[in-house]
Amino acid sequence: MGTSSLGKVYQPHEIIVRQGEPGHCMYVIQSGKVELIKDSEGHEIFLGELGEGDFFGEMELFGKEPHAATVRALSEVSLLTVDKKLLLRKIQEDPSLGFRIMQKLSNRVRELENELMNTTRARLDDTLEMIRRSPR
């Protein structure tokens, strides 16, 4: 990446944010890819992948909770940070600025609902199957 790129460059496998650390900004991916990983009892659970134009860290802007997941560079990645203080002040002046963040959060809620629905349905199917197979 040359002098014409904006933001800060991270190398492949470099940790960008760590689960549990406090968040002070939102990250917008200018180029490259990152992966989201959740640490659960010593095991890494892959949550997803983000690419150019996507952003992360927005949930930490609206609360005081630390980062819910670790974000790691999958390739050389260029990230632009958006300051929490600047963004919240500008959203106060122009609430429509928060529209895209709300849109993304609502998409995420919808995806989680679908996942929850699928998981519940799969569990229900498994339970029904077990009942069907069990001796009467």
Place this chain on the structure above:
Amino acid sequence: MSEFAVALQSDPMSLRLEDGSCVAVVGGGPAGSFFSYFLLEMAGRIGLDVGVDIYEAKSFSGCGPASCNMCGGIVSESLVQLLATEGINLPGNVVQRGIDSYVLHMDVGSVRIDPPGKEKRIAAVHRGGGPRGSTGSAWGSFDGFLLGLAASKGATVIRERVESAAWVGGKPRLMTKKGESPEYDLLAVAVGINGLGPKLLEGLYCQRPSGSLVGGIRGKGPQLLEDLGVAYGPPKLTKTFICELPIGAENINRYLGTSMHVFLLNLPKLEFAAMIPKGDYVTVVMLGEDIDKQLVNAFLNRAEVKRCLPPDWEIPADFCRCSPSINIRGAARPLADRVVFLGDCAENRLYKDGIGGAYRTSKAAARTVAYYGISAEDFRQHYLPVCRNLATDNAIGKVVFATTHLIQRLRVTRRGLLRMVAAEQKSGAPAGMSSVLWDTFTGSAPYRDVFRRTLHPLFLGRFLYEIAMAAFARNGASQERRWEQAL
């Protein structure tokens, strides 16, 4: 139109856009493109189907002033972040150089100011296809990118120059060489303050709804507009000087790097000057009163400036240059029923962040049009406060620049300032003077924020202490030389 849109625009007395309404935007610079983009985006959100025609004769693909909207070409740190939040990421071929720091040059020494995080969040761009004489093919124009963005949202770009406007049946129409446009429901004027923009404003004429001509003589426009309640008063302007020096990418990397270079020199009539590194060119911006060829040569020949250029480099006999106007006081009443003025021909930020100012006024106008209405009263209630806010901030900005001017005039204050910044940078805590100068020269924060920080007793105390030290310290000059060598 959706029920939601009807509910939003519930005042029956208010003029408003409806499904099938057409909006004319005169001027496809940042103000016109931002307005079109946000209006179409917001209208889409509320299910309002409107058409937007942008009249822009420039292609922004050619080289030289004819394809350029003439400015220093800096997209401020705050605007880069806001655009990213809006989902507008500046492409790599438009950003000629990401800027992560700046170097302040004075006759008493130079000091580099790095913000915390050291991230490239300022974009140096060319407004057109590149300076006169450049090949320019590898780079894209910033204005061209924004116009393309508006077109991708559904705006129609009409490559014609608007020569005048008429008021027919209570609605605006535009005249181009090819003839008269259909009537529009709203006219957004974003013609800027340079080039043919002011001529168009003077050429505006009006026709009564009955069709009888009220006026049509060029140069009488403002009075005639007043007859119809368009009591627009043009902004107050001053001249600047901008030139593009062909230095080459390698030399720029070596001598200027990814820093903007700011000069506070005690040159008569010069307020401020900056060198902005780009791809193959360095843009020199000079602000002051009556900047003439002599002052430009005096500046380029100063030792502080020459140190930023290759030693064997000589000023070419001919290079791309222009003397555009900038807005130093906003327009009066930039609105009327079905008419709104945007960007520079309404209100903009003083000296800095003109593109950021265009974003703010254009988005506020788009919000008003989409969510409230298009009457003068709607603009007065929902658009004018944004312009007034900018005007109030500019008034505070004038105090900030007057103070900078005073510091610039006295050697002891210049040395005090240099000492304070250098000490902050050395300690790794770039608050205080570093952040004040950063926000003043990059336009990243409102002037009222900058001014408030300078009133803090700790800030004032520290600055006075450094001035006193600069006045009495015997080894002051040698210390400053050491800072300079460390750059």
